[in-house]
Amino acid sequence: MDIVETLKKAGIIPVIVIEDAAKAVPLARALVKGGLPVLEVTFRTAAAAESIAAIKAEVPEAVVGAGTLLTPEMVKAAVAAGAAFGVAPGFDPVVVEAAKEAGLPFVPGIATASELSQALTAGSKMVKFFPAEAAGGVKMIKNLLGAFRFTGVTFMPTGGINLSNVSDYLAVPEIVCCGGTWIVPKDAMAAGDWAAITKLAADAANLVSGR
Numbered sequence: 001m002d003i004v005e006t007l008k009k010a011g012i013i014p015v016i017v018i019e020d021a022a023k024a025v026p027l028a029r030a031l032v033k034g035g036l037p038v039l040e041v042t043f044r045t046a047a048a049a050e051s052i053a054a055i056k057a058e059v060p061e062a063v064v065g066a067g068t069l070l071t072p073e074m075v076k077a078a079v080a081a082g083a084a085f086g087v088a089p090g091f092d093p094v095v096v097e098a099a100k101e102a103g104l105p106f107v108p109g110i111a112t113a114s115e116l117s118q119a120l121t122a123g124s125k126m127v128k129f130f131p132a133e134a135a136g137g138v139k140m141i142k143n144l145l146g147a148f149r150f151t152g153v154t155f156m157p158t159g160g161i162n163l164s165n166v167s168d169y170l171a172v173p174e175i176v177c178c179g180g181t182w183i184v185p186k187d188a189m190a191a192g193d194w195a196a197i198t199k200l201a202a203d204a205a206n207l208v209s210g211r
Helices: 003-010 021-034 048-058 072-081 093-102 113-121 137-151 166-170 186-191 194-209
Strands: 012-016 038-042 063-067 126-129 178-180
Touching: 003 012, 003 038, 012 194, 021 038, 021 048, 021 194, 038 048, 048 063, 048 072, 063 072, 072 093, 113 137, 137 166, 166 178, 166 194, 186 194
Parallel strands: 012 038, 012 178, 038 063
Antiparallel strands: none
16 A cells, blocks of 8 residues: 555545544544545554554554654554554654654654754655644745755645645645544544534545545
8 A cells, every 4th residue: 555645545634532442443434434534543542552453453444544653662552553654743763763664654743944854864755744833834834845845755734724724735736635633523522423523524525525
């Protein structure tokens, strides 16, 4: 699987925080039903690895990755759980190397030209721009591309992106996809309101369909 092409086709990646692994499978099914089959389950909770494993086993039409990978140990746990790709909020060459050694497609985070330069030197061709809106949004990405476009780098911005501004990001050719937390609101997740989440996913997917 070419993970960059998979992410590009998806366009919008739900960024998910799962506290209860029992909710992972119905959540994944709701998102897939809404038209967003590529998911990022963040390692911000103890339920992350179990949730990824459950989704991989029971929702084969979903492509599930692991987010917030901050250490080599987290990378190993993500791989063991069956994650298809990994994402980090920042750039750490040790974590990038651990992902490379594990054979895990990995998207490190950057927010500055210096971090982007280091990520490229480490062999990364796709980076997460985080926190996107706080770090300058589309304007900042375009400025970075002014200096780095020749490298072929592509972006996965996340942070402050929502239904009202995601189209601005997706209009930039070098932006492969956007990560968003708005698709899985905490209250809907807590209540198990899968219909509401499917609707939010469908609204997002509709934006991507005309891309």
